Amino acid sequence: MQALYAQLLVGLINGSFYALLSLGLAVIFGMLNIINFAHGALYMMGAFVAYFLLNLGGINYWWALLLAPIIVGIFGMILERTMLQWLTGLDHLYGLLLTFGIALIVQGVFQNYFGSSGLPYAIPDQLKGGMNLGFMFLPVYRGWVVVFSLVVCLATWFLIEKTQLGAYLRAATENPTLVRAFGINVPRMITLTYGLGVGLAALAGVLSAPINQVRPLMGADLIIVVFAVVVIGGMGSIMGSIITGFALGVIEGLTKYFYPEASNTVVFVLMVLVLLVKPTGLTGRAA
Amino acid sequence: MNTRSIASLLLTTALTFAAAGVASAQDKTVKIGALSDQSGLYADLGGPGSTLAAQMAVEDSGLAAKGWKIDIISGDHQNKPDIGTAIARQWFDVDKVDIIVDVPNSGVALAVNNVIKEKNGVYINSGAATSDLTNAQCSPNTVHWTYDTYMLAHTTGQALVKAGGDTWFFLTADYAFGAALERDTSAVVTANGGKVVGGVKHPLNTPDFSSFLLQAQASKAKIIGLANAGGDTTNTIKQAAEFGIGKGGQKLAALLLFLTDVKAIGLETAQGLNFTETFYWDMNDQTRAFSKRFAAKMKNNAPPTMVQAGVYAGVRHYLKALEALGGNPHDGVKIVEKMKSMPTEDDLFGKGEIQPNGRTIHSAYLFEVKKPSESKGPWDFYKLVGTVPGDQAFTPLSESKCALLKK
Numbered sequence: 001m002q003a004l005y006a007q008l009l010v011g012l013i014n015g016s017f018y019a020l021l022s023l024g025l026a027v028i029f030g031m032l033n034i035i036n037f038a039h040g041a042l043y044m045m046g047a048f049v050a051y052f053l054l055n056l057g058g059i060n061y062w063w064a065l066l067l068a069p070i071i072v073g074i075f076g077m078i079l080e081r082t083m084l085q086w087l088t089g090l091d092h093l094y095g096l097l098l099t100f101g102i103a104l105i106v107q108g109v110f111q112n113y114f115g116s117s118g119l120p121y122a123i124p125d126q127l128k129g130g131m132n133l134g135f136m137f138l139p140v141y142r143g144w145v146v147v148f149s150l151v152v153c154l155a156t157w158f159l160i161e162k163t164q165l166g167a168y169l170r171a172a173t174e175n176p177t178l179v180r181a182f183g184i185n186v187p188r189m190i191t192l193t194y195g196l197g198v199g200l201a202a203l204a205g206v207l208s209a210p211i212n213q214v215r216p217l218m219g220a221d222l223i224i225v226v227f228a229v230v231v232i233g234g235m236g237s238i239m240g241s242i243i244t245g246f247a248l249g250v251i252e253g254l255t256k257y258f259y260p261e262a263s264n265t266v267v268f269v270l271m272v273l274v275l276l277v278k279p280t281g282l283t284g285r286a287a
Numbered sequence: 288m289n290t291r292s293i294a295s296l297l298l299t300t301a302l303t304f305a306a307a308g309v310a311s312a313q314d315k316t317v318k319i320g321a322l323s324d325q326s327g328l329y330a331d332l333g334g335p336g337s338t339l340a341a342q343m344a345v346e347d348s349g350l351a352a353k354g355w356k357i358d359i360i361s362g363d364h365q366n367k368p369d370i371g372t373a374i375a376r377q378w379f380d381v382d383k384v385d386i387i388v389d390v391p392n393s394g395v396a397l398a399v400n401n402v403i404k405e406k407n408g409v410y411i412n413s414g415a416a417t418s419d420l421t422n423a424q425c426s427p428n429t430v431h432w433t434y435d436t437y438m439l440a441h442t443t444g445q446a447l448v449k450a451g452g453d454t455w456f457f458l459t460a461d462y463a464f465g466a467a468l469e470r471d472t473s474a475v476v477t478a479n480g481g482k483v484v485g486g487v488k489h490p491l492n493t494p495d496f497s498s499f500l501l502q503a504q505a506s507k508a509k510i511i512g513l514a515n516a517g518g519d520t521t522n523t524i525k526q527a528a529e530f531g532i533g534k535g536g537q538k539l540a541a542l543l544l545f546l547t548d549v550k551a552i553g554l555e556t557a558q559g560l561n562f563t564e565t566f567y568w569d570m571n572d573q574t575r576a577f578s579k580r581f582a583a584k585m586k587n588n589a590p591p592t593m594v595q596a597g598v599y600a601g602v603r604h605y606l607k608a609l610e611a612l613g614g615n616p617h618d619g620v621k622i623v624e625k626m627k628s629m630p631t632e633d634d635l636f637g638k639g640e641i642q643p644n645g646r647t648i649h650s651a652y653l654f655e656v657k658k659p660s661e662s663k664g665p666w667d668f669y670k671l672v673g674t675v676p677g678d679q680a681f682t683p684l685s686e687s688k689c690a691l692l693k694k
Contacts (some may be wrong), residue, residue, distance in 0.1 A: 003505055010497045087421060115332040115587055117518060120553035123529070129574055130531050136501060137527045177308070212494050213551055217327070256489075256498035261461055262499075264490040 006136035007257045008250055015249020016149035017204055021222065022155055022229040022241040024200035027160065030236035031173050031193040035092055037100040039226070040219025041107050042198050044207025047108065047214045051121055056073045061124040061210070068206045069199035076198030080191050110216035114263070118213025145207050152203065153242045154155060156196075160238055169193060224266045226273040234281025242283060301558035306577055313614045318522035319345070319602065322374060322399065323414060325363035328492050328518035329391040329546040332592045333414040335361075336599040339584055340595040343577075346601035350610065356430040357606075360384070364395045366491065371395035372402050379406040385617060386411065387607060389598050393417035393464035397424060404428050407619040411605060413597030416516070416543060417467040418682060421646040428619040429645045430626060433597030433664040434565050436464070437682045438470035439542045440528045442651050442675050447540050448479040455540075456508035457486030458499050458523060468542055470516040476629040484508045489515070496523045500530050504537065512540045520544060523591045528556045545592045549668045554659040557668075565651050566593035566635055567669050573634035590666050601647075639677060643691035648677035 021043060028036045049071050057129045059067065080103065087094050123141045130139040158222050160166040172186045205219075212218055225248075234279035235245030248267055255266040262269075274282060311511035321338040324330050331614070339363040360382065364633045371390070378384035379402070387403060390396045391414025403410040404426040412420055418437040420429060455476050459465040464487065472680035473483050485506045487499050503511045511532065513520055520541055541548075544562040561562055568578035568590035577599075578590040591599070608625040609615055613666045616622065623645070631647060633640040653673035662668060684692060 003501065006501045007498055010495075010501060013497065014495055109327060111330075112586065114333075115331045115522065115545045115547070116326060116328065116587070117551040120525075120551060120556070121552070122555065130529075136448070136536075137504070137531050140495075141529065170428065211526065213518065213525070218494070253498055257502065260487050260489055260499065264493070279601070 002135035003257065005252075005255050007253045009133075009136065009138065010256075011250035012146050012246060013249070014252060015246035016146050017208060017222070017245075018226055018229050018249050019242050019245025020149045020200055020204040020207070021099065021152050021226040022233065022245045023238065024197040024204075025226065025230050026233070026236055026238055026241040027200070028194060028197035029235070030238065031169055032080075032084070032190055032192075032218075033092070033173070033196075034095040034099065036197065037096055037103040037223070038079070039099075039201050040223030041103040042072055042076060042219070043105065043205040043208075044110065044219035045075065046146070046202025047209040048114075048205075049202065050197055050206040051119055051214045052207050054121065061206075065203065069202040072202035072205075073195040073199035073264040075239040077191050077195040078178070080194040084194065085187065086191070089230070089275070103223075107216050107220060116215060116217060116218055119239070121209040121214050123210040135242075141210060145211070149204070149207065151202070153245075156200065157238050157242060158256035172256060199278075219250060222285050228267045230281075232267075232271050232274045232281055237281065237283040240281065240283030270274025295420045296469045297433075308649070313616055314617070315353075317355065317386070317615050318382065318384045318608065318641050319357065319608075320375075320378045320387045321359060321361040321384070321388050321598070322364055322371060323361070323389045324366050327366050329366070329414065329516070331551075331589070332517060332545040333391040333594045333598075336581075336585060336589070336591060337598045339581065339601050340506045340591060341388055342601040343455060343581065343584075346598045348603060348606040348610075350606055350692045352483075353576065353610075356618065358596045363400075364390070364392070366392045366395065368395050368398035372398045375402040376406075379403075379408055385409060385615065385619075386602075388412075389414045389594070391415055391594060392462075393419075393467060394462045395664055396420060397463055400424060400426055403619065409605065409619045409622050410494050411598070411601035413601055417691075418463050418471060419463075419467060421642070421644045421687070421689060422619055422682060423688050424685075425644045425691055427506055427645075429621060430601065430641055430647060431645055432601040432647045433593055434543075434563075435646070435649070435681070436468040438472040438565075438651055438680045439468060439563055442653060442680055443540060443542055444472040444512070445479060446561065446653060446673070447538070448476055448481045448671045452510035452538060452540070453481035454501045454504040454508040454537075455481060455510045455512050457483065457514050458503060459488045460491050460519055461488040462491055464516065465514045467507075469512070472514065472542060488574040489519070491519070493519060494522065497511055497528045497530065499523075500527055500532060504530065504532060504535065506510070510538050512542050513542055513554060516543045516549045517548065520574045521548045523558055524560070526626065532660070534615050543637060545588065545594070545667065546668065547592055548587075549656055550666070554657060554662055556670065557656045558658045561650050561653065561672070562656075563653055563667075563675075565649060566591075566595045566596040567652065567654065567671075569667065570671075577634055596635045600635050601630070603633050604629070604631050604641075607661055616617060643680075644680055644682075644684065644687050644691055646650075648681055650677050651675045651680040656663045668690070 046068045049068040053059040175236040233240035255265040323333040362374040386409035386537040388411045393415045396415030413432045418435040420431045459469045582588045627641045653668040
């Protein structure tokens with residue numbers, strides 16, 4: 001029984017990353033209608049920016065948590081301005097191909113210079129060590145990841161679903177022409193939204209840097225699972241992607257305990273089942 | 288029949304004769320295929336560095352000046368046996384490759400082994416670990432350089448059991464390599480009076496090991512044996528430190544650890560780990576000289592890993608055999624027989640031999656990862672703690688199940 005608690009908690013930790021990443025994807029899909037395949041590469045860039053900040057500029061983890069999402073977010077906004085904006089109104093496939101191509105290029109460039117085994121990034125001193133919970137030894141840093149990403153997820157949900165700005169955003173996706181008639185700069189808002197989604201990915205990247213290696217392919221390994229999470233949760237649903245993110249982390253964690261060989265397929269099996277029963281995802285609305 | 292088809296018929300006939308001419312013993316053309324994981328979790332320990340090692344071996348052989356024409360091509364098997372065998376088939380059928388080198392990932396390595404035997408090519412494997420390549424699945428076309436699971440088990444594994452680590456729990460990569468390493472190490476553990484209390488199989492290329500590590504922790508085994516490699520091993524070791532596994536009295540056994548892995552983990556976390564390799568860049572003047580030349584040509588200035596060193600040494604020995612034959616007979620079995628009949632000697636592995644089952648025998652070294660304070664340079668990582676002579680490190684012929692030995 002103790003082992004089970006431990007696995008549940010470990011699942012929640014992984015779920016935090018799924019939630020943060022799928023949230024960013026859901027925001028981008030919901031607002032821009034773009035299937036952002038570059039998300040994994042941007043997540044990886046977040047981790048690398050944290051690494052550079054520390055090793056080249058001596059800037060610590062806490063500043064990286066703030067700066068890396070901004071830097072990568074700006075990179076994302078440049079992408080949106082120069083490339084993605086021209087795809088408005090075209091089939092999803094174009095956005096998917098473009099962002100997939102961007103992901104391959106970004107990963108290739110990083111791989112060329114940094115190889116594939118990755119670079120070490122130390123856990124910040126304040127979060128080192130761990131506590132004994134009785135049923136398991138919980139590293140402080142992992143606990144921090146769960147709490148912090150929960151807060152970020154809920155704040156994002158609040159921003160989009162409960163504030164005036166969020167209302168404009170949602171309105172702009174429904175009917176951009178009408179919203180523009182009210183004097184709101186819709187293209188700029190869309191650029192900022194893409195920046196926000198990308199920033200969330202970069203933030204997840206910084207969070208994961210001390211846990212995993214900072215590797216060029218760290219995002220490529222994760223992105224497929226995250227897409228499955230988004231599909232299960234319902235494309236474009238903010239709360240849906242947060243809840244499914246955490247839930248799937250837990251389910252995966254339990255699989256690692258009961259039948260480890262299936263741990264990297266269980267998410268996809270679930271995706272198939274959900275698509276068969278409810279093609280719009282668990283919380284998705286019909287298109 | 289119009290003029291054009293007559294012309295093409297003539298051309299084909301001419302080419303056929305040309306090809307027949309190429310197959311004569313005086314032929315001095317060679318094509319080497321370096322097949323590796325070029326971008327995944329094993330790319331840094333083999334990958335582009337292995338292709339570079341093969342190129343350097345060709346340059347250092349001096350055969351170009353003697354009228355030989357030697358080409359090298361490289362391929363990415365992406366850790367998938369089907370892709371690996373497809374590339375190997377195309378190389379033999381279309382590109383007329385004579386020899387395939389490197390091939391990390393035991394799953395791919397065993398699959399490619401069959402293709403090379405079928406095509407009568409030459410196979411010098413340096414990257415894969417499974418001892419099956421020279422045991423149950425040995426082939427007259429195959430030479431296995433550098434290391435294997437039997438060697439890892441009988442060096443690192445044995446040393447740990449003798450030092451009191453008598454209960455083991457395995458974290459095993461769920462494919463041919465992990466299975467072979469767990470099998471060979473378990474045999475050593477039980478033979479030395481130890482006990483295997485459990486294990487868990489994880490998928491290849493797993494980013495998060497915390498679930499598996501918790502199971503290992505709960506097992507209360509004294510030694511947690513890591514039957515995995517590359518990125519999987521570095522992630523396990525890093526995360527084990529996070530979960531305080533070393534502090535609880537359990538010890539990690541990194542059964543297979545490469546130079547690039549230590550770099551990725553960082554000395555802070557990796558210090559004190561014991562493991563075995565057959566080559567380290569900082570062994571003597573010859574290895575240092577070679578590594579300096581090698582690193583200068585690598586993008587991140589990395590010195591060679593033992594896998595890349597094995598590719599170099601293997602290709603050098605292959606070219607020596609070809610030179611002794613006076614030309615390339617394009618007959619894998621014949622060339623490998625010649626290779627086995629000549630003692631091996633090179634700057635990187637020293638003196639050795641290739642046994643009838645294809646296993647290259649040379650010394651193995653037990654290393655310990657240095658403390659950060661002891662390291663004097665960006666790649667100064669290892670302290671030598673012991674040397675195991677080749678005849679004790681590798682499978683004795685009396686224990687080998689290789690069919691080639693039953694002649």
